Amino acid sequence: MFQEFKTFIARGNVLDLAVAVVIGAAFGTIVSSLTDGIIMPFIGAATGGVDFSSHYLLIGDVPASYTGSLTDYDALKKAGVAMFGYGKFLTAVLNFLIIAFIIFQIVRTANKLVKPADAAPAGPTPSEVLLAEIRDELKVRRP
Numbered sequence: 001m002f003q004e005f006k007t008f009i010a011r012g013n014v015l016d017l018a019v020a021v022v023i024g025a026a027f028g029t030i031v032s033s034l035t036d037g038i039i040m041p042f043i044g045a046a047t048g049g050v051d052f053s054s055h056y057l058l059i060g061d062v063p064a065s066y067t068g069s070l071t072d073y074d075a076l077k078k079a080g081v082a083m084f085g086y087g088k089f090l091t092a093v094l095n096f097l098i099i100a101f102i103i104f105q106i107v108r109t110a111n112k113l114v115k116p117a118d119a120a121p122a123g124p125t126p127s128e129v130l131l132a133e134i135r136d137e138l139k140v141r142r143p
Contacts, residue, residue: 028099035095055087 008014040052054073060082068075076083124132 027102028095031099031102032095035091035098039094039098040091052087052090055085055090057084057086058082059084 036053044052054071056073056076058076058081062070062076062081063079066076066079066081068079070076073083073085073087077085
């Protein structure tokens with residue numbers, strides 16, 4: 001069993017996937033920082049100072065013992081109030097779209113840079129050669 005596991009881990013695909021996951025996680029953190037720290041403030045400024053991450057709808061009742069602000073999303077969440085936090089969801093969707101677009105651009109650029117060399121066209125298959133011979137023979141036999 002250990003030998004099988006060693007063979008499995010030694011495959012290039014598994015190691016490549018592990019590296020991709022680690023780099024992807026780091027890249028996700030960078031894009032989240034870009035979205036939260038740069039893009040969303042501009043969107044907020046364009047919409048009159050709106051901060052999407054704190055937008056929510058109350059679903060449940062606020063406990064009578066709660067003394068914090070009714071506009072503090074994190075405090076309400078900590079108090080156990082049922083909420084629909086659509087602002088954080090919108091931010092996550094925006095993060096995903098940015099990451100997907102950047103990865104698309106990277107793959108697109110890599111595909112342009114790593115174009116396969118123009119290979120010589122493949123010769124005819126044996127079936128095509130035989131069919132060509134039959135065609136040529138039929139042309140000769142026609143009056």
